[in-house]
Amino acid sequence: MxxxxxxxxxxxxxxxxxxxxxxxxxxxxxxxxxxxxxxxxxxxxxxxxxxxxxxxxxxxxxxxxxxxxxxxxxxxxxxxxxxxxxxxxxxxxxxxxxxxxxxxxxxxxxxxxxxxxxxxxxxxxxxxxxxxxxxxDPFIFFIHIAGFIIWRFGGQPGIIFVIIYLILIGYYLIRWYTQHRVKQAVKHKIPDATRIIISPTMRYNRWHLAVENKTQFFVAKAYNYDINILDVFEKKPIPDLPLIHKAKEDENIAAFLSFSPLYRWEVTEYNDHSEVRFIDLRYRSKDYYPFVAIVKLDEELNIISSYTGWIFSEDKLMKKLELT
Structure with missing residues (x-):
């Protein structure tokens, strides 16, 4: 929290x-x-x-x-x-x-x-x-604030928060059931899904979804139990190349891979360097995937610069790389 x-x-x-x-x-x-x-x-x-x-x-x-x-x-x-x-x-x-x-x-x-x-x-x-x-979660935060107000005006805090936490137990159970229903809706939309990652939002009935089957990644959102697929990516095995092995030695790439359960990769060749990028598919925001790890390597596979973290524009990402 x-x-x-x-x-x-x-x-x-x-x-x-x-x-x-x-x-x-x-x-x-x-x-x-x-x-x-x-x-x-x-x-x-x-x-x-x-x-x-x-x-x-x-x-x-x-x-x-x-x-x-x-x-x-x-x-x-x-x-x-x-x-x-x-x-x-x-x-x-x-x-x-x-x-x-x-x-x-x-x-x-x-x-x-x-x-x-x-x-x-x-x-x-x-x-x-x-x-x-x-x-x-606004409900969790503001129900506590309501409890403090009642306490301030003479309520017995022990009783107040026993009641509030009983309500919150019920709230968690309802959220669990709602997530379960969303997962069922995803399975109906993508019957061959092998992994479903559901992320809640501040809005009770909206969820972010990252799904995979044997050949594809799906990025979607759920409104109530209606599933809207936003992006589809073909799954490609990470190639067994010296470039990739060297990139994985970088601490930013290693940290990203240790944490992210569902991502895609890109390799881009330029005249004087190569770029390896890993993109977490769980955090789509306004057509952009802000949680990334990227490393630039020269022609001799020396690491020039690297970065990992949450960043919301390509320009800012390039500036970060220039600073490292």
Missing amino acids: DTGTHLVIGVALGGLATLDPVAASHPATLNSIMIGTIIGQQAPDFDTILKFKNNAKYIRNHRGITHSMPAVLLWSLLITGVIYFFSPDANITHLWGWTLIAVILHVFVDIFNAYGTQALRPFTKKWVALGIINTF
Whole structure:
């Protein structure tokens, strides 16, 4: 989820903690829990700092090890230890318990996005991405805001957020069912589909689709359960060429290939260099595919420049390559 949604969930968990008899009867503990749940909801995304390094590091690691099972435990212990150092009167057991819930819930809700997480590490590095809830879901965000308003005007926060989270459980189930119906509609439209990747949008009844069968890639969108195919690409095996092998050694290309499950490739020859491009088919936006990896190589297969990331015009992409 986005940072704002994680923030409101952290505050809501602090409100839920008022149902904890120990926290409710001990202000220092309750205040510490509120801090712990807010930080706990943000902590796994501290790897966003990798953006300052480069996109390749960010793509390879964001929502990776920081969202893993060992990291969940380590985050909760670290946050609890720091807060307890400054607030030794707090009940450390209850502080840790609520902070742990916050960190677990952060990773759990991220699983429902199209981006996903490596939440099952260290058992597997597979990305778990259910594609049911958009990274920013207006309903989830604003139902929390409504809860805060009721709280502000005297409502009991524990009861408020118990009701809200029961509603959200129902909302997730409805979204799961809707996605299931969309998948059925795709199978009806493309009966021989071997893989279907469904990405939600901020609009409840609109979905992005990337589909493949044995010979083609399909890029489509769904409105309710009506499937509209936007692009069709022939599947071509990546050639076994020195040019390709050299391109794959580049960290930007390697990062892209480690993350993207469905992409096509292009090789373009120029007078003095070659260009290898990989294009993720999940993120079509206004006739453009903004998530790419590209590398330029000279005639001796030395890498001149490369780039990976989200960029929304060819001109900007070329400028990025000139800067590397």
